[in-house]
Amino acid sequence: MRKSVLWLCIVVLLLSVGVVSAQEQTLTISFWGNVDEYEAGGSNNAAWEASYNLIKQWAEEKGVAVEFISQPIDGIYDRIRTQLISGTLPDVVAMYPANSFLNGNLDLLVDLTAYMSQPNPYGSFETWGDEFWYDQSVGLRDTAIPAGQVYFVGNSLPSNIGQLVIYYNNDIFTEQGLQVPTTLTELLTTCDTLKGAGITPMFNDGTGPFFGWYTLPIVEGMYAPITEKILAAWGAEDAPFAVTTEMLAWAVQNGVLSGSNEYVLEGARVMNELATRCWNSDWQAPDTSVDYFLTNRTAMTINGFWMLGLYGGSEEMTFDFGTFAFPVIDTESSPLATLPFARRWGGVEGGEIGNSYMIPATTEANGKLDLAIDLLQYLTARSTNDQWCATQPMPCIPPDQPVSEVVTDPAQQRELFGFYNPTMSNDLAIRGIGDPTPDGVLNRLFMTYNSGSITLEELGQQVQTEWERWAERAIIDNGWDTSAWPAAPAS
Amino acid sequence: MTEIRATRAESTLAKTNAEGVRRKSLLRSIWKNRVLYLLLSPTIIGMIVFQYYPALTAFWGSFHSWDGRRARFVGLFNYEFFLEDPRLLQSWVNILLLLIFNVLSLSMPLLIAYLIYRLPNPTHRYWYRVLVVLPIIAPGFVFIVLWRWLFSLDGGINIILRSLGVDSQVVWLGNANTALGSIMFMGFPWIDAFTVLIFLAGFIAIPTEMLDAAAVDGASGWSRFFRIELPQVQGQIKVLVILTFIGTVQDFGRALFMTRGGPGYATMVPGLRMYNAFTQESAYGYASAIGVILFIVILVLTLINQRLIRSSES
Structure with missing residues (x-):
């Protein structure tokens, strides 16, 4: 009897540890636009739909439960700014970067600069920074925006595109x-x-x-x-x-x-x-x-x-x-x-118009920073970016390669x-x-x-x-x- | 001297006793009705947290340069900035025109309510009432979409005008001369169901004895309406006029959804300036100052309005 009680206790303990660890492996993501449309497929926004699918792919590979929170595009910057200030943003925010709404609030974000010189475990280059297309310093500066610090990382359309x-x-x-x-x-x-x-x-x-x-x-x-x-x-x-x-x-x-x-x-x-x-x-x-x-x-x-x-x-x-x-x-x-x-509108590098991600400082306080960084590294690795590019209506073309070499159809x-x-x-x-x-x-x-x-x-x-x-x-x-x-x- | 002191002491004691008795009776009364107070308390707490606190915060914020996170005292700068706005006069003129129009347009629901009230057949009266109330079911968004289309270049109004032989190419919302008028015209024939119901309730509440007596005295038609029935719904008119005043000064929804205050500043209203300051500029202090000014304006207008109506009654 005593033995079975002991076993029961062990099982309960293991289950609770399992539940706790499962709880740790969840990540909430504030996502650009209506997630339901991306889930249904064939949405109007191929770029975000591709990002959405990549995140799901990462979640499956890592065994992480991801909860997407749709952000209607109308008034999105104002809403995210308010959430940022009130400390109620999800663990990761997927959005187009913009500096104006972040003015004076950069200390509420995770500064990713130091990570750039470290390797990306999903990447094929020496550092994470090298994963970004072409002249990564310019690309990142456009994306990161203020004071040379990196607050956003993103997929990039590697071509010189005017928006x-x-x-x-x-x-x-x-x-x-x-x-x-x-x-x-x-x-x-x-x-x-x-x-x-x-x-x-x-x-x-x-x-x-x-x-x-x-x-x-x-x-x-x-x-x-x-x-x-x-x-x-x-x-x-x-x-x-x-x-x-x-x-x-x-x-x-x-x-x-x-x-x-x-x-x-x-x-x-x-x-x-x-x-x-x-x-x-x-x-x-x-x-x-x-x-x-x-x-x-x-x-x-x-x-x-x-x-x-x-x-x-x-x-x-x-x-x-x-x-x-x-x-x-x-x-x-x-x-x-x-x-x-x-x-022309658009940064000189593709990164400026790619889908970008930032991590609120609250994510670190919640003990989910490593998981969030892992997601961002996965999403911006060159190989994943190529995968992302393949789903875009606009092909990713290196700047020194003529478009006609990649796109042969005159129309x-x-x-x-x-x-x-x-x-x-x-x-x-x-x-x-x-x-x-x-x-x-x-x-x-x-x-x-x-x-x-x-x-x-x-x-x-x-x-x-x-x-x-x-x-x-x-x-x-x-x-x-x-x-x-x-x-x-x-x- | 000792007597005076004694008298004073007695009087103080009496006062203290009286206060004590009052306090005790108040506490007793609260205790006696504790269930009622208990039931009221969530509402009161909710009002304090969600209505009074934000309003007081806005008042505090109006004296600060405040971006929602950091606030710095700037004295009356936000008020001065708003009052020196070169667009201020135009936006108040717009509000004034909307106000006059909205008050005048109350006559439409009054007329409809009266006509329904005078219908002899109760079944018909019922169905007309249903007909008036039915549009409430449609979401407000549908109303906006419909009117946007009606005012567009190839929209309903131009189609009607063209069918009448007028080659109308007017972009009703896109022309500074017609945009405000178009916003006023929205909702034609301006039959608001709640307003009709309030007027109708007023008419129904008129005692039949009074109408019978008026009929015996020979009152009929216009004289019955103007001398007997209309004065009887004065209470309703008063409430609705005050509500219209408050609603119009506060409202910026139509300008926002239909024209965003444009073209240029043609349909700009102070409420929209407040909204823009809040949402586009994150200037919470400035938006608060506009809000406080709007509050004062509404308060003053309501008091003047009440005074005028009271004096006309007396």
Whole structure:
């Protein structure tokens, strides 16, 4: 009797140890978008669906129970920031990295920098850092964002990709005898031709989240001399997103970025030209339930790489499409144009647009850091990245290899053209100048200007007032020491 | 001298005794109704935690530069910043126009409630009531989607206008001149079921004796409505006007979902400025200051409103 009680105790003890260890082997992951769609397969987002499957694969191999928590994309950064501050984030967060929402809260994340020089057990290189494609230091800097420290690691699309391109209806272009435009003047002429044929040239959604992304390349192109002045004054290295919020506040306070600046006004005028000649007339309030491009209402649209899979796989798609990068603003379209190329969204390395992961500091406190690191190492090992790449609508192409060598189908080449041509470089990348206000004052006032309610000069005056107010508050909110700022440049 | 002292001592003793008795009777009363107090306490605690505490936090936050994690005292800066906003006047004008419109549009549910009330057949009255209440079942999102489509370039309103021979190419929500008017027009014919039911309840509660007496005195038609029935639902009107005032000043949902305050700032309202400051800028202190100002405005408007209605009653 006593023996059986003893055995029973041992069994219970073992079971409880088993339960406890099983509990330790669980990981919660905050995941980008709706996990149910990824689980069902064939979702609109091939990149995240692939990441989701890789995590499941890792969980199975390691015998870890993973719980995914869907994060609806609308308001995701605000939500994650709140959760980060309140210490309620899951063990791992899967998201596109963004620096603005992390400002001042980096101490709440696990700094991964030290791990980069250590080996990745799943990798085939000496260090984890080497696993990332190409020049890992630049790739990681783009991804990690602040102060050279690594807070995010991710899968990367190893090719020089611009995130936003113009998709065009090749059937309409062929019918109208149109070529892919390489300058803004050519684009505007293309729009005129299309309009003349009764076709709405280009779809734009002023209410959508990507409107700012769309206008920023134009603004960046026109503001190039202002960017140079800012970077020179601060002695900052030219790089993607090199112009920080603090630099912008300095620029506003010192009159470098102002509503009366000729480049600012010219930028608005150029954008108005584009809006008037190219965009759908209801661009300020389009019917967002309809994809104007897919349903043949417009000949062009501006969108990201994620639409490749959606358009390519859509049953509604009845035409042949291609892509081209937003063309250069030439001197014919604007006498103040100074750049011989167009600025582009996207980091110079693939990592910037890949799916990324961060670990909140609470994970360490919960004793799950090792498990979380293991997952991240698994997800970013070169071999896993290759596996991830194989499921993307956009093939992973090394930068020194011509796209035509990898993609031989002319139709597919046309679809991918805008993403790879011209080849991305530091010169082309968006450097962060533009409207500094989170509410998009420039875009809001531009809408008023476009509707004819105010003149260009009035737009400039109103932008100036709003920017000054923004700079004043940004200084107070961030507690910047303005006495340490560079001196105002000589006018 | 000793007498005075004695009197004072007696009076103090009497006061203390009286206070003691009061305290005892209060405690006794609480003890006597302990079950009621016990049942009320979760609600009160919940209100303190989830309503009063956040409101007080917002008041505190309005004097700070606060990003949700760190707060630094900035005095009245947030208030000054809001009051110096060049867009402030426009957003208050927008609110004022919405306010006037919303108060005026209360006449529609009043009319419908009255017509239902006057229906002689109780079965018909029942079914009309059901008809008015039925749309509540539809989720609010459907309402937004429907109206967005109606206002779009190829949407319902332009289709109707084109069928009438007007070549309408108006982008109702995308034009600074028509966007606010379009938001007002949303929900046409502005029959809110709850408002109809409140008015209807008021009409039904009118004593039949009063109506019979009015009929004997020759009151009928408009005179019956304006002199007898309408004054009898004044209580309902008062409540609904106050609720409309509060609701309109607080509301930014329509502007957010329909236009995000645009085009430009054409449909911007203070509540949306608060929402944007909170969600887009993580400027919790500034958003709190806007919230406090909105609270004061609503309070003042409600008091003025009540005073006006009370004086009109007297």
